[in-house]
Amino acid sequence: MKVAILGSGAMGCLFGAAFHRAGCDVTLVDVSQPHVDAINASGLELDLRGGVEHLPIPARLPADAEGPFDLVVVFTKTFHTEGALQGLAHAIGPDTHLLSLQNGLGNAEKLAGFVPDAQVMVGASMMPSDLVGPGKVRSHGDGHSRLYPAFGGNPARAEAVADALTRGGLDTQLDPAIHEAIWSKVIFNAAMNPLCALTRRTPGFLGANPEARATIRAVVEEGVAAAHANGRMIDPAPIHALTEVSMTDHADHEASMLQDVKAGRRTEVDAINGAIVLAAEAKGLAAPVTRTLWHLVKLEEAKLG
Template identity: 85%
Template structure:
C-alpha cells in the first residue's frame, strides 16, 4: 500500500515505522520543518524496548505529498483535522481510505466529509509514544490498537491495515464494536490527560496520590454513565484497570496534553473532556468532575493568549 501519515508526531511516526517495517510505501506528512529535515537527513530515529532504529522514511510538507494514497492515517490534533486533510486534497484519490486513530469523540464525521462513508475507518490505540526531539521518537511500553469501518460495511481494508501493523510490530485487530473502544479511550484520556497537564507531572506521580486516584475514578464513572446513556454499554472496570497500568507501567510517560501545556500549545481537551460533558448533557446527565477538569485546562490555554 501507498500510505500517508498525516500528522507525523510521536504517534504518527510510531505507526509509520510499523507500516515501513511491513514493506509498505510510507510518507510522513507534517508541518514541523525541523522534524522533517532531521528525518530526511538521518532517518527516523525510533527508540523502543527492542532497541534503537534509524528508518529511511521520506518526510514531506503537505503540499509536497504525492498521491494518490491508498491509505491516509490521520494523527493530527483533532482541531486541525479539516485543515490538514484540505492540505493534502491533491493526494486523496477516488479509492483512498482514511483512518483516524485520533483522541476524543466525533472524528468519524470529520473524515466522512472528505471521502465516502465506506472509505472511513476509525480506531483506538493504547500505545505510549513521545517525541524526544526533531526526528527522534521514543516508545517504551506495551499496548494495542483496534480499528474498524466507522459506519459498517466491508472490513477488508481494515483487515489489511491491521495485518500490516501487526506484521510491523504493532499488534492490531478488528473490533466490530469499535465505537465502544473509542469511548473507552476517550474516557481514559479524560481521566489521565488533564490531571497530568494540570499537575505538570507524569502518571506515576498521580498514582502516589489518593486525591488524584479518587479524581481519576470519578471521571471514569462519569464517562461510562454518559456512554451508557448513548447506548454504548461499556464496562468501567477495564478503564479503571488501564488507568492503573498507566500509573505503573507507563509511570514516566508524558501524556500528550502535558506535552502541549509545557510547550504552550492548545490541547485537545475540547474533543475529550468537553465532548464527554456535552454527550452527557444531551441525555440529561451531568459530569461535574470531568467538566471541572475541562474548565481548568481551558484556563491553562487562556494563559497562552
C-alpha cells in the same frame, strides 16, 4: 499499500514505522520543517525497549506529498483535522481510504467530509509514545490497537491495514465494537490527561496521591454513565485497570496534554473532556468532575492569549 501518515508526531511516527516494516510505501507528512528535515537527513530514529533503530522513511510537508495514496492515517490534533485534510486533498484519490487514530469523539464525521462513508475507518490505540526531538521518537511501553470501518460495511481494507500493522510490530485487531473502544479510550484520556497537564507531572505521580486516584475514579464513572446514556454499553472495569497500568508501567510517560501545556500549545481537552460533558448533558446527565477538569485546562489555555 501506499500510505501517508498525516500528522507525523510521536504516534504518527510509531505507526509509520510499523507500516514501513511491513513493506508498505510510507510517507510521513508533517507541518514541522525541522522535523521533516531531520527525518530526511538521518532517517526516523525510534528508541524502543528493544533498542534504537533508524528507518529510511521519506518525510514531506503536505504540499510536497505525492499521491494518490491508498491509505491516509490521520494523527493530527482534532481541531486541525479539516485543515490538514484540505492541505493533502491533492493526494487523496477516488479510492483513498482514511483512518483516524486520533483522540476524542466525532472524528469519523470529520473524515466523511472528504471521502465516501465506506472509505472511512476509525481506531483506538493505547500505545505510549513521545516525540523527544526533531526526527526522534521514544516508545518504551506495550499496548494494542483496534480499528474498523466507521460506518459499517466491508471490513476487507480494515483487515489489510490491521494485518500490516501487526506484521510491522504493532498488535492491531479488527473490532466491530470500535465505537465502544473509542469511548473507552476517551474516558481514559479524560481521567489521566488533564491531571497530568494541571499538575505538570506524569502518571506515576498521580498514582502516589490519593486525591488524584479519587478524581480519576470519578471521571471514569462519569464517562461510563455518559457512554451508557448514548447507547455505548461499555464496562468500567477495563478502564479502571488501564489507569492502574498507566500509573505503574507507564509511570514516566508524558501524556499528550501535558506535552501541549508545557510547550504552550492548545490541547485537545474540548474533544475529550468537553465531548463527554456535552454527551452527558444531551441525555440529561451531569458530569461535574469531568467538567471541572475541562474548565481548568481551558484556563491553562487562556494563559496563551
